[in-house]
Amino acid sequence: MSDSAAAAQQIAEQVRAQMLAHDTVLRTLGITVDAIGPGSARASMTVRADMLNGFAICHGGLVATLADTAFAYACNAYDELTVASGFAMELFAPSHEGDVLTAQANELNKSGRTGVYDIEVRNQRGQRIAAFRGRSYTMKGRPVIGGSPVTRGT
Template sequence: MKLSPEEVAKKSAETMWAKDSASKWLGMSLDTVGPGTATTSMAVEKHHTNGHDICHGGYIFTLADSAFAFACNSYNRLAVAQHNSITFIAPGKLGDRLTATCREIARYGRSGIYDVKVTNREGALVAEFRGVSRTIEGRHFDGEQL
């Protein structure tokens, strides 16, 4: 039975999430995934804050990078980051919930471009992230590939 693109994305994400100790250890959740898309979120806790008592930029980057990872791996092809950049717009505050929403901009050959918006609970923009992916040899599971 042939899997739909949504089923391939979900199965790829489930396989990755089972091994993603870093995202889970930081308190992230994988909220949605689809072909070329993913959403992750996390509550900003005290251990995420820096010397300004706001969310450390590295954790915001990691949240965005995780959404990017699930989006670019949603085709049952192993994909890694080739280049990432982030622009911080506003602070993530203690007690807030940050959400990283990733969407695919382009995919050609082995390369892909993905944009991630990180927002706070009110939907205000906290950061914008751009990720460039590169597919490598291998699949998340045997069978379907898009």
């Protein structure tokens, strides 16, 4: 790994630590951010009984939350505060209690203040559960590392 790639990876790891320190949603849902790199992230979650809807399948909003988590960590990995400007999601298959869902986010394009990211959600058997495309907006000059949770989003 080149020095610049190693430095970018180190920044991404620091961003992950900073974001995790303030991310109560992930702790509540049991989501983990398993990997991060410049423009990429992988998050996972085990489907619990309290995540099931009336049909005994994981609520689609929680699948979206998992995908959105991978998206958020991927697009913030450069240490510039970045938020979602929109997303679209397609659900392909249900997930059930005990399933382990993994969302892999990859940067498709980053230009100026905007970016496009594709996130694929699969279960532990490799079955595709959902596809999510996120659009991001970067607030130039607003670092994630060392930013306070109060001022980061304003």
